[in-house]
Amino acid sequence: MSAPAGPEFGSDAIVELLVELGIDLIPFAPGATFRGIHDSLVNGRADAPEIIECLHEEISVAVAHGYAKASGKPAAAALHDIVGLQHATMAIYNAWCDRVPLLLLGGTGPVDAALRRPWIDWIHTANIQATQVRDYTKWDDQPASLPAAMEAMIRGRQLAVAAPQGPVYLTIDSEIQENLVPEGFRVPDPGRYAPAEAIAPAPAAVEAIAARLVEAEGPLIAVESVDRQQSALEALVRLAELLGAGVVEVQRDYNRTELCVPTRHPLNLTGMPLPARPDVVLALEVRDVAVVPGLDAEATVLQVTTSGLAPKAWAADLQRVQPAELLVPAQVSATLPLLVAAVERLLAERPEARRRAEERGAATTGHSAAARTAWAATAADAERITPALLAARLDTATRGHDRVLANGSLHNWVHRIWDIGRVDRYLGSSGGAGLGYGLGASIGAALAHRGTERLVIDIQSDGDAMMTPGALWTAARHRVPLLIVVENNRMWGNSFMHAVKIAELRGRSTEHAGIGTRIDDPAVDFVSLAASMGIDAGWRVERVEELDAALAAAVEHVTSRRLPAIVDVRTEE
Template identity: 40%
Template structure:
């Protein structure tokens, strides 16, 4: 009779909860689960393995996979050393409010069962303390029944708003024990997340009144597009009410080409806004300061009403200050985003409701024309600026971003990563981000090493559909986790990697120049220890060494689009990755 081990039950749990892939860098502390994943008798239920060469890559792969698909990829990390490597990527996911299911080996906690040396240095008391302040929940259960309960609790909590990573330590000894009598899985539905209701009647009536009275209402969005199904209803709501929309862009929340989208168009247009509705906005002060003069308390200096709808107050860290500056708002509501948008839209489109009154319709149409004119003017100007940069002797980021889009515009592209705030800013000004899910946002925590791993995860999520996944990859970020190229090649991930190589840690160079200028010192020395000028990296040769198809480095703007088209053709013909390196300012 074949013996069933507790680790086999862990694999059965992953299958029960719909996890079809797990990412990890192999480690002895979860060897029990590893064996169960590859055991022939478990072949019908075991998730596929995505092997990486670093835990930070493994977490980033799962991060990108979920953002692209809404599905979970499990992550396994090796004891304390693997968890420490993974911690930066977990922090990124925490700040990005992405639910990750992270399981870590540990132990054996029972000291009498430890092997000399290695089991002692790879066993930790309260191992979850490494990241307990930037996960939603964590546990170090001892025993089979306790571990089963922890797995279900963790899975349920990470999917309950506000979403965030969770961590459960799997004791080395418990994994390898034969399954005890009576230890079994709970029903799959036990992990069904708790749900928030939509906007209640009292809050709906209050917001309806404010929207009716407002002369210049503004809708600020940030994370609502994590549910792609909210995009179209949000567009309909904005059109029905004539709202100016400012998209903070942590997801694809609202089409960049829509005439009501006035993001990045300057502060004068909305300076007289008298109502701001912030929907799932993380950095409220940053969002408000981009459109309005503020008091030292972070509130609109003109006295505009401020209504927040979202989950921020439901999850805060006692360690990380990613909750941002406290702002005294007019009204704060915790409610389900999709349900809230639907309720507001129903009120706004009611043919017998207050928004159908001729006076409101006239006011709505007048301000919508103003917003549309500014929108068109701004996009025309951005396109002109990008075109002018193409006359420069060296490739400028705006020109490169524009030419890359020219090369892929006829494809069903998905931007998996935009690498840096500079690249991201031009993407939002030049690319038509219109399809829900076509843009996945930045890394959340500002931690380097995210881009390629997350893009691999996103491309794995799209591996069976026609989408072309595009990673606009900053060179400095890639140098943190270059071993991700191994995973990219080993699994034939159909990803277009465009290395935007300025041979700089640009943000650090800018800070160095800024402080030198403030101190009246030589800003020409700002590149020292922030650049790769004196010892540049050859990303083409690096990629080829991993077996990835890499084109010759691009150094002229007129060569950008042809190189990208050639790389796309390779991906479509072979179903394998391709890399283009662009040397730029």
């Protein structure tokens, strides 16, 4: 049977619009409420988005999350009505906190109650379905017709990519999917609906920031985001060099949001004591300046952020009210080039300020070099496999490759040891610190790069992996070229540390801190687990002397065969 010239059913039109919106894959765990879309994906146009088969909705959204960050464009996922949506909620919250543009399509049983089958359609239909995730999505809609669904998809993409970016959720009634398209219906051209331009600062604000930075005795740049744009990273480096100012990336317990400054740049002071207390701090998308080292109440804070443009009351990810002498509602990527030009002009007019900047830069360079020497010595200690040593050995094993670290940082030791200079080489944290992110997001990143020679790496904590182990099957099913290095400390590491801390605070013994926090007796065998799901390239590492050979063999497997491999490394703190 030949396919019709245009869309025949509503779901055909939905898939056609997905193609026009640039969506090239769609992860999902199958569900009857989007069976129409499913059929149109497999029996419709040849260039329909590729289905990425997942075993859990949290994995589906995490795959889209990682794909969006690696590809630099919005991604989509499909979810089976309210039960699938409830499975996916943690992953959606991660994407919200991580400011990642996702177009989430949720099916639903017939909204028209007269059309529902007994029992199943009733328990799988909600009024309104998106209330489940409304507090951590940018926008949602439940269109009542196919033309309204088309408009909702176009608007959803516009809102998802507008600053601050984030996920949107659309509920597509099964009747809209499965009915014939109306007479004379045409899929709209999304090219007529351009996404919003970047939000630029007012010229007076740029001049004010530039003047304060040039006049400062000890300026510091604190940064949490450069909008994942390499040009913004390079502008930030230029600004720091002009001012001789140190740069601090905001560190978290669960890695950093993204790469904002090259890890080995001599003005990068992240993770080390500052050489002096700053008197002026330029905070770029920093959600809580209280974490900036050396900051005191006397320092002047200048904020550039979009965080106030899409606040939600339910989740507290907006964090505390931030101090600021100047609060500029603009994107970092739009602000930095203007700020560089303004500072260049001021320094050309003020030779004394330029001299002070050069002296500051020289002093900061010496300070950071000493810290990096100490870090290298710590990582070279080969008595046991610590996160520092694993970071160093993995660096050596992968250094000759065009690598992308999709997940993990070994407690920030990667940033201390590796030379990473591009935003697309480190994809950052989950955003919401929700467990179950790593495997799915890394698969998404590897799918984005499978047509290249890049080596995508997942430094995978054991507890996070056990939240969504079914993602290993997706990696095998789709022949995903991904190097998975399990940081297997056989515990919920953060919870174990808190158990020790609370016992110490109460003057109690710490010998029971492992009860309820260790993943041991039995220990999880990740190599066997992966093999059971189709990943037959696996290595177990218990001792330092086994590590290099295992990593080398796994890297060779991924790069030569373009298939997944796993190295289960027993680590110690």
